[in-house]
Amino acid sequence: MENKTINQAxxxxxxxxxxxxxxxxxxxxxxxxxxGKVYGKGLLWAGTGHTKQFVLSDGPERFFSxxxxxxxxxxxxxxxxxxxxxxxxxxxxxxxxxxxxxxRLRGLVVDGSLSVNSYLYYxxxxxxxxxxxxxPNAALSVADNGVEVILGSEDFTKGIxxxxxxxxxxxxxxxxxxxxxxxxxxxxxxxxxxxxxxVSINGKLAVGVSNADPNVDLHVRGPVRFDNHVHMYDSxxxxxxxxxQGDIVWxxxxxxxxxxxxxxxxxxxxxxxxxxxxxx
Numbered sequence: 387m388e389n390k391t392i393n394q395a396x397x398x399x400x401x402x403x404x405x406x407x408x409x410x411x412x413x414x415x416x417x418x419x420x421x422g423k424v425y426g427k428g429l430l431w432a433g434t435g436h437t438k439q440f441v442l443s444d445g446p447e448r449f450f451s452x453x454x455x456x457x458x459x460x461x462x463x464x465x466x467x468x469x470x471x472x473x474x475x476x477x478x479x480x481x482x483x484x485x486x487x488x489x490r491l492r493g494l495v496v497d498g499s500l501s502v503n504s505y506l507y508y509x510x511x512x513x514x515x516x517x518x519x520x521x522p523n524a525a526l527s528v529a530d531n532g533v534e535v536i537l538g539s540e541d542f543t544k545g546i547x548x549x550x551x552x553x554x555x556x557x558x559x560x561x562x563x564x565x566x567x568x569x570x571x572x573x574x575x576x577x578x579x580x581x582x583x584x585v586s587i588n589g590k591l592a593v594g595v596s597n598a599d600p601n602v603d604l605h606v607r608g609p610v611r612f613d614n615h616v617h618m619y620d621s622x623x624x625x626x627x628x629x630x631q632g633d634i635v636w637x638x639x640x641x642x643x644x645x646x647x648x649x650x651x652x653x654x655x656x657x658x659x660x661x662x663x664x665x666x
Contacts, residue, residue, distance in 0.1 A: 523550045623648040623659035631657070640665055 420427040420442075428441030428449070439452040457463075462472035470477040500508040507520040516522035518529035524538035524546070534550040549555050552569040564583065566574045576583040592598035594607030609618035616633040623635050633650040640646060646663030 624656045626656055628655045629653065629657040629659075633657075635659070642666065 425442055425444045428439065430441070431438035436452070439450065441450055442448075443450045457473075459473070462469045464470065465479075468477060468479050470480055496508075497510075499510045500506070501520075505518060507516040507522070508514070509516075509520075509522070512522075514522040514525055514527070516527045516529065519527055519534060522536075523534060524536035526537040527550070528535045533553045535548070535555075536550050537547050538545070540546050548567075549569075554569055555567045556563045557565040562580060563577050564575070566577075568574075575585055590598040590600065590603055590605065592605040595605050598605045609616055611617075615630070617636065618634075619636045619638045621638050629650045631650050631653045634647055635649075636647040637645060642665055644665055645661035646665065647661070648659040649662050650657045651660050652658035
Protein backbone atom coordinates (compact mmCIF):
# COMPACT_ATOMS: atom_id res chain seq x y z
CA MET A 387 0.00 0.00 0.00
CA GLU A 388 2.88 2.32 0.83
CA ASN A 389 4.66 1.58 -2.48
CA LYS A 390 1.44 2.32 -4.38
CA THR A 391 1.13 5.69 -2.66
CA ILE A 392 4.77 6.56 -3.50
CA ASN A 393 4.27 5.56 -7.14
CA GLN A 394 1.16 7.69 -7.41
CA ALA A 395 3.03 10.63 -5.91
CA UNK A 396 5.91 10.20 -8.37
CA UNK A 397 3.47 9.97 -11.29
CA UNK A 398 1.75 13.15 -10.19
CA UNK A 399 5.12 14.93 -9.87
CA UNK A 400 6.22 13.73 -13.30
CA UNK A 401 3.02 14.99 -14.92
CA UNK A 402 3.43 18.33 -13.20
CA UNK A 403 7.03 18.67 -14.39
CA UNK A 404 6.04 17.70 -17.96
CA UNK A 405 3.22 20.24 -17.94
CA UNK A 406 5.56 22.95 -16.68
CA UNK A 407 8.11 22.10 -19.39
CA UNK A 408 5.45 22.37 -22.12
CA UNK A 409 4.22 25.69 -20.76
CA UNK A 410 7.63 27.20 -20.10
CA UNK A 411 8.18 30.68 -21.46
CA UNK A 412 10.21 31.03 -24.66
CA UNK A 413 12.45 33.52 -22.84
CA UNK A 414 15.34 31.72 -21.15
CA UNK A 415 18.32 32.89 -19.15
CA UNK A 416 20.72 30.49 -20.91
CA UNK A 417 21.06 28.83 -24.32
CA UNK A 418 20.30 25.19 -24.94
CA UNK A 419 23.58 23.31 -24.65
CA UNK A 420 24.41 19.87 -26.04
CA UNK A 421 27.52 18.05 -24.80
CA GLY A 422 29.19 14.75 -25.47
CA LYS A 423 28.19 13.16 -28.77
CA VAL A 424 26.47 16.19 -30.24
CA TYR A 425 25.75 14.84 -33.75
CA GLY A 426 22.13 13.92 -34.17
CA LYS A 427 21.09 16.25 -31.37
CA GLY A 428 18.93 19.31 -31.77
CA LEU A 429 15.27 20.14 -31.76
CA LEU A 430 12.65 17.45 -32.29
CA TRP A 431 8.92 17.91 -32.66
CA ALA A 432 7.00 14.67 -32.14
CA GLY A 433 3.27 14.38 -32.49
CA THR A 434 1.08 14.33 -35.58
CA GLY A 435 2.80 12.76 -38.58
CA HIS A 436 6.55 12.24 -38.80
CA THR A 437 8.95 13.75 -36.29
CA LYS A 438 10.13 17.17 -37.35
CA GLN A 439 13.88 17.76 -36.90
CA PHE A 440 16.41 20.52 -36.75
CA VAL A 441 19.59 18.73 -35.70
CA LEU A 442 23.37 18.84 -36.15
CA SER A 443 24.73 16.32 -38.66
CA ASP A 444 28.28 15.27 -39.54
CA GLY A 445 30.16 14.38 -42.72
CA PRO A 446 30.41 17.35 -43.25
CA GLU A 447 29.12 19.23 -40.24
CA ARG A 448 25.87 20.96 -41.02
CA PHE A 449 22.42 21.60 -39.62
CA PHE A 450 19.73 19.35 -41.01
CA SER A 451 16.12 20.45 -41.21
CA UNK A 452 13.41 18.01 -42.17
CA UNK A 453 11.09 20.92 -43.04
CA UNK A 454 11.21 24.00 -45.22
CA UNK A 455 12.56 27.18 -43.67
CA UNK A 456 10.44 30.27 -44.28
CA UNK A 457 12.12 33.61 -43.69
CA UNK A 458 10.12 36.71 -42.99
CA UNK A 459 9.68 39.28 -45.75
CA UNK A 460 12.77 41.38 -46.52
CA UNK A 461 15.02 38.92 -44.67
CA UNK A 462 17.94 37.11 -46.26
CA UNK A 463 20.68 34.52 -45.76
CA UNK A 464 24.13 35.78 -44.83
CA UNK A 465 27.59 34.19 -44.70
CA UNK A 466 30.26 35.98 -42.65
CA UNK A 467 28.00 39.04 -42.48
CA UNK A 468 27.62 39.09 -46.30
CA UNK A 469 24.21 38.66 -47.91
CA UNK A 470 24.22 35.66 -50.26
CA UNK A 471 20.52 35.12 -50.95
CA UNK A 472 17.44 37.26 -50.60
CA UNK A 473 13.91 36.90 -51.90
CA UNK A 474 14.81 38.29 -55.35
CA UNK A 475 18.60 38.41 -55.65
CA UNK A 476 21.81 36.45 -55.31
CA UNK A 477 24.49 38.29 -53.39
CA UNK A 478 27.40 39.87 -55.25
CA UNK A 479 29.79 37.42 -53.60
CA UNK A 480 28.15 34.48 -55.43
CA UNK A 481 30.38 34.05 -58.49
CA UNK A 482 30.04 30.35 -59.29
CA UNK A 483 27.04 28.07 -59.72
CA UNK A 484 25.70 25.10 -61.67
CA UNK A 485 22.40 26.64 -62.73
CA UNK A 486 20.56 24.42 -65.21
CA UNK A 487 17.56 26.61 -65.93
CA UNK A 488 16.81 30.32 -65.61
CA UNK A 489 13.92 32.52 -66.56
CA ARG A 490 14.03 35.64 -68.71
CA LEU A 491 17.32 37.53 -68.54
CA ARG A 492 17.65 41.30 -68.98
CA GLY A 493 21.41 41.18 -69.40
CA LEU A 494 24.22 38.67 -69.33
CA VAL A 495 28.00 39.04 -69.18
CA VAL A 496 30.11 35.93 -69.73
CA ASP A 497 33.87 35.72 -69.16
CA GLY A 498 35.33 32.67 -70.89
CA SER A 499 34.02 30.09 -73.33
CA LEU A 500 30.29 29.52 -73.80
CA SER A 501 28.05 26.71 -75.04
CA VAL A 502 24.30 27.07 -75.57
CA ASN A 503 22.21 23.94 -76.13
CA SER A 504 25.13 22.21 -77.91
CA TYR A 505 24.52 24.54 -80.90
CA LEU A 506 26.06 27.92 -80.19
CA TYR A 507 29.73 27.87 -79.17
CA TYR A 508 32.11 30.67 -78.24
CA UNK A 509 35.82 29.87 -77.90
CA UNK A 510 37.45 32.44 -75.63
CA UNK A 511 40.94 31.33 -76.69
CA UNK A 512 40.44 32.05 -80.41
CA UNK A 513 37.70 34.68 -79.98
CA UNK A 514 35.53 32.80 -82.49
CA UNK A 515 31.78 32.15 -82.48
CA UNK A 516 30.24 29.08 -84.06
CA UNK A 517 26.62 28.24 -84.84
CA UNK A 518 26.24 24.54 -85.44
CA UNK A 519 29.99 23.95 -85.06
CA UNK A 520 32.31 23.87 -82.06
CA UNK A 521 35.35 24.44 -84.30
CA PRO A 522 34.62 27.71 -86.16
CA ASN A 523 37.07 28.55 -88.96
CA ALA A 524 36.47 32.32 -88.82
CA ALA A 525 35.37 34.98 -86.37
CA LEU A 526 31.79 33.85 -87.14
CA SER A 527 30.95 30.45 -88.61
CA VAL A 528 27.50 29.09 -89.38
CA ALA A 529 27.38 25.37 -90.18
CA ASP A 530 24.21 23.88 -91.63
CA ASN A 531 23.69 20.63 -93.55
CA GLY A 532 27.44 20.10 -93.80
CA VAL A 533 28.15 23.57 -95.26
CA GLU A 534 30.10 26.11 -93.21
CA VAL A 535 29.58 29.79 -94.04
CA ILE A 536 32.31 32.03 -92.64
CA LEU A 537 32.57 35.74 -91.88
CA GLY A 538 35.74 37.42 -90.68
CA SER A 539 39.00 38.96 -91.85
CA GLU A 540 42.17 37.76 -93.52
CA ASP A 541 45.78 38.87 -93.04
CA PHE A 542 44.62 42.08 -91.33
CA THR A 543 43.99 43.56 -94.80
CA LYS A 544 40.53 42.49 -95.94
CA GLY A 545 37.24 41.12 -94.76
CA ILE A 546 35.96 37.78 -95.99
CA UNK A 547 32.57 36.15 -96.42
CA UNK A 548 32.07 32.80 -98.09
CA UNK A 549 32.23 29.05 -97.57
CA UNK A 550 35.13 27.28 -95.88
CA UNK A 551 35.23 24.04 -97.88
CA UNK A 552 34.41 23.24 -101.53
CA UNK A 553 30.84 24.51 -101.52
CA UNK A 554 29.13 27.05 -103.73
CA UNK A 555 27.95 30.38 -102.32
CA UNK A 556 24.63 31.94 -103.32
CA UNK A 557 23.28 35.40 -102.56
CA UNK A 558 19.49 35.32 -102.51
CA UNK A 559 16.58 37.72 -102.50
CA UNK A 560 12.95 36.61 -102.49
CA UNK A 561 14.31 33.08 -101.90
CA UNK A 562 15.87 33.17 -105.39
CA UNK A 563 19.55 32.89 -106.30
CA UNK A 564 20.75 36.25 -107.63
CA UNK A 565 24.53 35.74 -107.53
CA UNK A 566 26.08 32.27 -107.43
CA UNK A 567 29.79 31.55 -107.00
CA UNK A 568 30.89 27.99 -107.73
CA UNK A 569 33.59 26.23 -105.66
CA UNK A 570 36.07 26.92 -108.50
CA UNK A 571 35.23 30.64 -108.52
CA UNK A 572 32.89 30.88 -111.53
CA UNK A 573 30.28 33.61 -111.00
CA UNK A 574 26.73 33.46 -112.33
CA UNK A 575 24.28 36.35 -112.21
CA UNK A 576 20.65 35.25 -112.14
CA UNK A 577 19.34 31.81 -113.07
CA UNK A 578 18.19 30.32 -116.36
CA UNK A 579 14.74 29.38 -115.00
CA UNK A 580 13.97 32.90 -113.78
CA UNK A 581 13.21 36.13 -115.68
CA UNK A 582 16.27 38.05 -116.84
CA UNK A 583 17.78 40.39 -114.27
CA UNK A 584 19.21 43.85 -114.85
CA VAL A 585 22.80 44.61 -113.93
CA SER A 586 23.87 48.26 -113.67
CA ILE A 587 27.48 49.32 -113.20
CA ASN A 588 28.07 52.87 -112.08
CA GLY A 589 31.70 53.13 -113.10
CA LYS A 590 34.30 51.47 -115.30
CA LEU A 591 34.31 47.76 -116.12
CA ALA A 592 37.55 45.90 -116.80
CA VAL A 593 37.85 42.27 -117.94
CA GLY A 594 41.23 40.57 -117.67
CA VAL A 595 42.84 43.92 -116.88
CA SER A 596 44.37 44.97 -113.57
CA ASN A 597 44.10 48.73 -114.15
CA ALA A 598 41.08 49.87 -116.15
CA ASP A 599 41.62 52.64 -118.70
CA PRO A 600 39.97 55.74 -117.22
CA ASN A 601 39.08 57.00 -120.70
CA VAL A 602 36.72 54.13 -121.53
CA ASP A 603 33.77 52.52 -119.79
CA LEU A 604 34.62 48.96 -120.90
CA HIS A 605 38.18 47.68 -120.98
CA VAL A 606 38.60 44.11 -122.26
CA ARG A 607 41.95 42.41 -122.60
CA GLY A 608 41.02 39.84 -125.28
CA PRO A 609 38.37 39.05 -127.89
CA VAL A 610 34.70 39.70 -127.19
CA ARG A 611 31.50 38.10 -128.46
CA PHE A 612 29.00 40.79 -129.40
CA ASP A 613 25.47 39.82 -130.43
CA ASN A 614 26.77 36.23 -130.86
CA HIS A 615 29.61 37.34 -133.14
CA VAL A 616 33.29 37.36 -132.26
CA HIS A 617 35.28 40.59 -132.47
CA MET A 618 39.03 40.33 -132.09
CA TYR A 619 42.30 41.97 -133.15
CA ASP A 620 45.08 40.28 -135.16
CA SER A 621 47.48 40.96 -138.02
CA UNK A 622 45.82 38.34 -140.26
CA UNK A 623 42.62 36.30 -140.49
CA UNK A 624 42.43 33.04 -138.47
CA UNK A 625 44.30 30.05 -139.83
CA UNK A 626 42.51 27.44 -137.70
CA UNK A 627 39.60 26.88 -135.37
CA UNK A 628 35.86 27.05 -136.03
CA UNK A 629 34.42 30.45 -136.97
CA UNK A 630 30.93 31.65 -137.82
CA GLN A 631 29.73 33.89 -140.56
CA GLY A 632 29.83 37.48 -139.34
CA ASP A 633 32.85 37.10 -137.05
CA ILE A 634 35.32 39.97 -137.46
CA VAL A 635 39.07 40.28 -137.05
CA TRP A 636 40.26 43.89 -136.78
CA UNK A 637 43.68 44.60 -138.31
CA UNK A 638 46.31 45.42 -135.71
CA UNK A 639 48.52 47.02 -138.38
CA UNK A 640 46.22 49.35 -140.33
CA UNK A 641 47.89 51.46 -142.99
CA UNK A 642 47.04 53.41 -146.16
CA UNK A 643 46.01 51.18 -149.07
CA UNK A 644 45.36 48.35 -146.60
CA UNK A 645 42.16 47.17 -144.96
CA UNK A 646 40.46 47.72 -141.63
CA UNK A 647 40.08 43.98 -141.11
CA UNK A 648 38.59 40.69 -142.19
CA UNK A 649 35.07 39.32 -141.91
CA UNK A 650 34.02 35.66 -141.99
CA UNK A 651 31.67 35.22 -144.95
CA UNK A 652 31.20 31.46 -144.60
CA UNK A 653 31.12 29.36 -141.45
CA UNK A 654 33.81 26.72 -141.26
CA UNK A 655 37.21 25.73 -139.98
CA UNK A 656 38.64 28.25 -140.40
CA UNK A 657 35.87 29.38 -142.78
CA UNK A 658 36.18 31.93 -145.58
CA UNK A 659 37.50 35.39 -144.69
CA UNK A 660 37.34 38.50 -146.82
CA UNK A 661 38.91 41.90 -146.32
CA UNK A 662 36.74 44.93 -145.75
CA UNK A 663 37.14 48.67 -145.30
CA UNK A 664 39.97 49.82 -147.58
CA UNK A 665 41.94 52.64 -146.00
CA UNK A 666 42.61 55.57 -148.40
